[in-house]
Amino acid sequence: MAGQNGQPLIQARGLVKRFGELTAVDAIDFDLQRGEAFGFLGPNGAGKTSTMRMIGCVSPVTEGTLRVFGLDPARDGVKIRGRLGVVPQQDTLDMELTVRENIVIYGRYFGLPRRELGARADELLEFVELTERANDKVEPLSGGMKRRLTIARSLVNDPEVMLLDEPTTGLDPQARHVVWDRLYRLKRQGVTLVLTTHYMDEAEQLCDRLVVMDKGKIVAEGSPRELIERYSTREVVELRFDDSRPDDFGYWTDGLVTRVEALPDRVLLYTDDGDAASHGLHERGLVPESVLVRRSTLEDVFLHLTGRSLIE
């Protein structure tokens, strides 16, 4: 059976998606193994959602090959979708039905018998901590609760793979952590997670492996740790200036740091020892308004790879 014995669960070769003149996904390759949490990281318009929609068999492949569970989405969309759980970017819950009805009716789309669905819905509502709201309408729920309901609903068919398109966009920090916690538990239960995000912390928290996308192409691939090691340094010194920002950083930082990134609002110094670097600058007489030494993140990786911030 495809997807086992080390065969990739999802495989793309030269995958292209075009909308008229626009090339949203530009010949990308990737392999996804069973049980891993795989992320597509990139800014809006990078082609993440288009890729997810092709995997979800709702958007036809323009060129290249895509195999999901070893099947071809063009031919076996019905079979593939039956084994996926989809959490779309935009909620598609029915606002006027109750929380529980939303799950039961969604389960009927998969052809699951009604008598099983009642118990299944209760179990899923417990998992996302919505049991008390089971008989309430969806409309008045908070954004975080709606997201949790969408997650519960997508689990109704006991999917092998979950496709999560920006699962926490628009949620407040507390709600995001609850969602992350549930996704983490699913991952531990062996569900393969595929997610898109433009949040670095989300990718670092959840993904075993990720690809960085920019303008329809994959620009880097690896675990969060690997990417940071490969494209960044251990630490970053962030400098902010009032109006006395010097022009020639090369002169000030020569020999102190690995790389300098001058952004409009701040200057980033890449180094393995942030304290030593800031100390060195101080000795050379450069006094910024503020100095922050932090660990390197995927944001720095993205900046290095594309020369742009991830969230403009």
Add this chain to the structure above:
Amino acid sequence: MSSYLLALRPLEFFFAQYRRVWRGTAVTSVVTPVVYLLALGVGLGVFVDRSADLADGISYLEFVAPGLMAATAMQLATFESSWPVLSAIKWDRQYHAMLATPLRVGDVLLGHQTFVAARLLMTSTVYLVVITAFGAVDSPLGILAIPVTVLVGLSFSTSIAAWAAHTENEVSFVAIFRFVILPMFLFSGTFFPISSLPAPLEAIAYLTPLWHGVTLCRSLTLGDVELWSGLLHLGYLLACVTVGLALARMTYRRRLVL
């Protein structure tokens, strides 16, 4: 799994949604025919019967009742396939939820239209019971007016659904009601024979599915249906449904498969 069964799966959703409003619609589906029959069949009918001479001595009530039944189905079907379709695509996005599951675009379309057909069946059955109670049905063949009325509804709802999946903007629905549905309601033989219309308008009236539906329903409730003309009307309605479904399949695909 046959595709026919897949198309039945969305039905459950539409009925769950309908459960919230069914009481209101049940009252409406009884009250509407009663009010129309009292005003037109009984009230206006007294004047018409006094001055005009309808063929074979039938009363105006007998003339207008089956026409109203078909015309009401047209209105219900048009409504059910306009806002709800656009909403399922654009606002509440239920179609998108369905398409993430094994359901395909064709299943979503057929499922929705099957629900519209079920609504038409309920409403038409009530309508026939009411007009029978008013004494407007002369023949047991009248019971066939129910499936015919469902077909009349579907000949509109399929094309309207095709339009709803194409348009970005619900303003066009108001225009359709005002400039297409209302004139058809008034001038397609429901209230008076289209032979009273000026020749060019009469020619147009022959092309409307409503005229075929009204004429067939009337010949069934009066019991004077002729086989060949009956089959012709039926064939015309079936053709309208087929063309409407083909159009809808095209616009649904274009809108939902990107």
